[in-house]
Amino acid sequence: KQEVTQIPAALSVPEGENLVLNCSFTDSAIYNLQWFRQDPGKGLTSLLLIQSSQREQTSGRLNASLDKSSGRSTLYIAASQPGDSATYLCAVTGSGGSYIPTFGRGTSLIVHP
Amino acid sequence: DAGVIQSPRHEVTEMGQEVTLRCKPISGHDYLFWYRQTMMRGLELLIYFNNNVPIDDSGMPEDRFSAKMPNASFSTLKIQPSEPRDSAVYFCASSSTRGAPRETQYFGPGTRLLVL
Numbered sequence: 677k678q679e680v681t682q683i684p685a686a687l688s689v690p691e692g693e694n695l696v697l698n699c700s701f702t703d704s705a706i707y708n709l710q711w712f713r714q715d716p717g718k719g720l721t722s723l724l725l726i727q728s729s730q731r732e733q734t735s736g737r738l739n740a741s742l743d744k745s746s747g748r749s750t751l752y753i754a755a756s757q758p759g760d761s762a763t764y765l766c767a768v769t770g771s772g773g774s775y776i777p778t779f780g781r782g783t784s785l786i787v788h789p
Numbered sequence: 790d791a792g793v794i795q796s797p798r799h800e801v802t803e804m805g806q807e808v809t810l811r812c813k814p815i816s817g818h819d820y821l822f823w824y825r826q827t828m829m830r831g832l833e834l835l836i837y838f839n840n841n842v843p844i845d846d847s848g849m850p851e852d853r854f855s856a857k858m859p860n861a862s863f864s865t866l867k868i869q870p871s872e873p874r875d876s877a878v879y880f881c882a883s884s885s886t887r888g889a890p891r892e893t894q895y896f897g898p899g900t901r902l903l904v905l
Contacts, residue, residue: 708892710893710894712894712896718898718899719793719880719896719897719898719899720832720880720882720894720896721896722893722894722895722896725892725893765832767894769892776834776837776845776848777822777834777894778834779831779832779833780831781831782831
């Protein structure tokens with residue numbers, strides 16, 4: 677059974693710092709990996725999706741990498757801003773026809789001015 | 790597009806009552822997912838549909854839960870009878886295997902359910 681772990685569980689940084697959020701998964705036979713953002717009391721917003729054949733994806737100040745063999749993904753946020761404060765979740769979708777995504781518990785990020 | 794629409798946004802009910810949650814996916818999407826989120830267990834997939842057909846309902850906690858998708862634009866999740874431990878935020882999400890970006894999941898705002 678796929679298990680997804682996110683470290684750290686919580687992070688507080690001053691504005692302007694570059695930071696890295698980590699996601700690890702136990703079964704490397706994945707179809708894709710997706711990073712989401714969740715604001716308090718809201719739904720999830722997709723940030724980046726990496727297919728299993730890809731190594732990274734970029735969107736603005738965000739860069740996500742994927743290393744399937746080691747079962748790891750990182751989300752890099754450059755020049756963090758208070759508006760980046762949210763919970764970040766990663767989700768892994770299995771291969772072999774299974775479309776069931778497994779979510780990590782998330783990293784709660786606070787960027788203070 | 791208005792995105793994934795869920796109703797109601799909030800629901801407070803008493804134990805034993807029937808609860809029906811509704812979802813309208815993004816037009817043209819062929820996958821629909823129902824999730825439940827709690828502090829204790831995080832985000833859990835309950836069931837998902839492909840082209841209106843239920844594919845995997847192994848996440849549905851017990852027989853009190855049922856889900857239907859009578860057409861491509863509407864799905865319901867029903868809890869009968871409801872129990873306090875069902876209190877959670879229920880999300881609906883949809884995705885498409887056609888066009889771009891493929892397979893990105895789009896979430897609705899959720900229904901906050903409180904069972905007293």
